[in-house]
Amino acid sequence: MMNDKKVLFSGMQATGTLTLGNYLGALKNWVTLSDEYECFYCVVDLHSITIRQDPAELRKRARNLLTLYIAAGLDPTKNCLYYQSHVSGHAELSWILNCFTYMGELNRMTQFKDKSQKHADNINAGLFTYPVLMAADILLFQSDVVPVGIDQMQHLEITRDIAQRFNNIYGDVFTIPEPYIGKTGAKIMSLQDPTKKMSKSDENPNSSIYLMDDPDAIVRKFKRAVTDSGKEILYTDDKPGIKNLLDIYCTITQKTVEEAVKEFDGKGYGEFKLAVGEVVADHLRPVQERFGQLSKDKAFIDGIIKDNAEKANYFATKTLRKVQRKVGFPDRIR
Numbered sequence: 001m002m003n004d005k006k007v008l009f010s011g012m013q014a015t016g017t018l019t020l021g022n023y024l025g026a027l028k029n030w031v032t033l034s035d036e037y038e039c040f041y042c043v044v045d046l047h048s049i050t051i052r053q054d055p056a057e058l059r060k061r062a063r064n065l066l067t068l069y070i071a072a073g074l075d076p077t078k079n080c081l082y083y084q085s086h087v088s089g090h091a092e093l094s095w096i097l098n099c100f101t102y103m104g105e106l107n108r109m110t111q112f113k114d115k116s117q118k119h120a121d122n123i124n125a126g127l128f129t130y131p132v133l134m135a136a137d138i139l140l141f142q143s144d145v146v147p148v149g150i151d152q153m154q155h156l157e158i159t160r161d162i163a164q165r166f167n168n169i170y171g172d173v174f175t176i177p178e179p180y181i182g183k184t185g186a187k188i189m190s191l192q193d194p195t196k197k198m199s200k201s202d203e204n205p206n207s208s209i210y211l212m213d214d215p216d217a218i219v220r221k222f223k224r225a226v227t228d229s230g231k232e233i234l235y236t237d238d239k240p241g242i243k244n245l246l247d248i249y250c251t252i253t254q255k256t257v258e259e260a261v262k263e264f265d266g267k268g269y270g271e272f273k274l275a276v277g278e279v280v281a282d283h284l285r286p287v288q289e290r291f292g293q294l295s296k297d298k299a300f301i302d303g304i305i306k307d308n309a310e311k312a313n314y315f316a317t318k319t320l321r322k323v324q325r326k327v328g329f330p331d332r333i334r
C-alpha cells in the first residue's frame with residue numbers, strides 16, 4: 001500500500017434499507033477503525049443482483065448507501081468509498097477463485113441455504129458462488145482486517161481457506177485476512193422476535209430500526225419491543241429480548257454491560273425500553289441530518305465516486321495482474 005498502514009476492507013449490500021444491525025455490527029466500527037487502517041469500503045452492487053432487483057431502485061439505493069457511509073462519519077478523502085461494479089477486478093478475480101473453490105465448501109454455507117429457501121423460484125448460480133465474490137473483494141486489496149457482524153463469519157472463513165489454498169500452490173500471493181467482530185453489537189436481534197437476527201428483509205417493520213426512521217418511530221418501536229414476563233433487567237440468555245436491548249444500549253453509549261445493568265437496577269421494563277429508544281434516536285439524528293445535506297450536493301458525491309473508483313482500480317489491478325501472471329495467463333504487450 002501507499003503507506004505503512006494495514007489494509008481494511010468491508011462492504012454492504014444496497015438491498016433494502018439499512019438497519020440498526022448493519023450500523024452497530026459494521027458501519028459504526030468502520031468509522032472507529034478508519035484512522036488506524038488504509039480503508040476500502042465498498043457498496044457491493046454485484047452481490048445485490050443474486051436476488052432480482054428493480055434497476056432504478058438499485059441504482060438509487062447504491063447511491064444512498066455510499067452517501068450514508070459519509071454521513072455516518074467516514075471521510076471520503078481518506079477512505080476509499082466506491083461501487084463494486086466500477087472496479088472490474090472484483091469479477092475477474094472472482095472467476096479465477098471460482099476455480100479454486102469446491103462445490104462441497106459452498107454447499108455448507110448457511111446463507112446460501114437460507115436464501116435459496118427464501119427465493120426458491122430463483123436459486124441462481126450467483127447465489128451459490130456469492131462467497132467466492134466476497135473472497136475476491138477482500139483478497140483483491142490484500143486486506144489484513146475485515147470488520148463484519150457475526151453472520152458473515154462463515155464467509156470470512158472460506159475466504160481464508162481459498163487464500164491459503166492459492167498461496168500453497170503459487171507462493172505468497174494473498175494476505176490472509178482476519179475478521180474484526182465488535183465486542184457488543186455483532187448480532188443485533190429482531191425487536192419482535194429476539195431469537196431471530198434483525199434483518200433488512202424482515203416483513204414486519206416493527207422488527208427493525210431503519211437508519212432513516214424518525215425519532216418518534218424509533219422510540220415507538222422500542223416501546224413495543226418484545227421482552228419477557230419478568231421484571232429484572234439482566235444480561236442472560238433466558239432473557240433474549242432484554243439482552244438484545246442491553247447490547248444495543250451498550251454499543252451506542254460505549255458503557256459496559258455491568259455499568260448498564262447497574263444503571264437500570266430496580267427500574268421497570270417500560271422505563272428501560274424508553275431509555276434505549278432515546279439513545280438510539282439521539283445517536284442517529286446527526287447521521288440523518290448529514291445524510292439529508294449530503295444528498296443535495298450532487299457534484300460533491302459525484303466527485304467522490306469518480307476519484308475513489310480510480311483509486312480502488314489502481315490497487316485492485318496490482319493484485320489482479322500478479323494473480324493472472326501466477327496462474328499462467330500471457331503477459332500484456334505494452
Ligand code: TYM
Pocket residue numbers: 009010011012013014021022023024025026044047133134137138146147148149150151152185186187188189197198199
Ligand atoms: P450485508 O449487506 O447483509 O450486511 C452488512 C454488514 O452488516 C452486518 N449485519 C449485522 N450486524 C449485527 N447485527 C445484525 N443484525 C446484522 N445484520 C447485518 C453484516 O455482518 C455485515 O457486516 N456479504 C456481505 C457484504 C459483503 C462483504 C464483502 C462484507 C460483500 N463483500 C467483503 C465484508 C467483506 C453482506 O451481504 O452484508
